[in-house]
Amino acid sequence: MFCKWCLRELVHMLKCRRNRGQKIVPIFYKVKPSQVRYLKGRLRDAFIARNESVDGIDFKEWEDALEEVSKLEAFESEEIDNGHEGTLVEMIFREVMLHLKRLYQLNVSKQLVGIDDRVEQIMRLIDGVFNRTRIIGIYGMGGIGKTTLAKVLYNRLSSNFQCRSFVANIRETSQRKGIYYVQNQLISALIENFGGVANVDEGIGLINL
Template sequence: MEFDSSTSKLPGMYDVLINFTGEDIRRKFVSHLDYALSIAGLTTFLHEENAVKGRQIQQPILNLCRVAIVVFSKTYSQSAWCLHQLQQIIKWQETYSRHVLPIYYEIQPSDVRLQKGDFGEAFKATAHKTFSRQQLQHGMSRWSHALTKAANFFGWDGSNYRSDAELVDKIVKSVLNLAVLSATNFPVGLQSRMEEVIQIIKNESRDVCRIGICGMGGSGKTTLAKAIYNQIHGTFTDKIFIEDVAQVTQTRGHAHLKKQLLSSVLKTDIHSVKGTRGNMIRERLRKRVLIVLDDVDDHYFSYLEETR
């Protein structure tokens, strides 16, 4: 089984699978959506033709997913691979009652639902190239069912939004509110710990509240941190969730991670934190910000104290 090149290890669960086609879509809309979901603390898997070999999504991948986002674009129906994958996603949804969320990017929802217009013509052409004469009717029927079923789910029409940024923001907020993500399945004892930490944050009167969650590997620290984040992130002006901090600092250094964190919070590229630039950063950080760093060690906290 192959995974997206940005995935360095197999997590216990993917929060969101993003299904799409096209390098142009990947570099523009999908990359922004993936980044925003990751910043919100969700684990994503980019599912495209080059990410997984073969026609079918390998079952372990779908078993690890909570939500599937399908990005319909002008070229989606030109890909037999995408149409086969959509079949598998719909079967997964019907079997396990999972969420499938369609996005219509530069295409009308009715074109997808009814397979009409240029989308419909490409759909027919792809089917004729893919199936034999004996298989054609049955194959097209299965693809058509998957497209119509997906288009009947709640989703987003990109033409209703002023920009990709506004569309992405709306999607992320909606995904975070899904019960399957906000109601984490805790190991025994973690629910009460989550409530205890949230109460500490609420009662904290200082300008800066820093909380460390310690424990042995596999004890549920990341699950607890993500659950706390999902419960309270809406009360903060800005928020960021960075995973695998130890690995990032080991490969790219503490300074890189600090610049990444500041750039995410300030919504701009940060190249220096000294002098006048440093004063500007401190002024712009005078707001309510939630920062969660997963998998850190004492050395990183010492570094932050030395460079504040």
């Protein structure tokens, strides 16, 4: 029930969390955090048995690590959708994507004034529904921050989608390089190992899929 190497890895992960700020998302699968924190029942018996075969220093580190991880924000399998594992996996995926989204976020200045209200207005239109198509138009005269607003919305929403693409300067790019170049930008972000389209009609066909 307790693996020596797994416990040592847990100790190391928690050290990385404290020293480097790394994120840990515990998953308590068919066990409650309190059982890990206070080592009750079979868990305690297994832990004591393991302690007999290793030195006491390891035991104290492991005990502290289990207590620490049991206090972190976590997923409890039995508390999610009556133990339905599919829902648990989906929630874990969303949580991981949320923390990884900084890897693909667009560069936006942090010194933005008055944009929060605009973002919230659009978020209310979206209404948190991501299972059907939404088209939102942002219009206005040049230089008022339309592209910046679009970038902020992209960063806010991107973690909800497995595939995503942000194509900027469409009009200028299509005038210089052709609309099929813009199509390639869009499709290559959505399709792995995409070889590119040769013409506009081919691009339209792929996008319609």
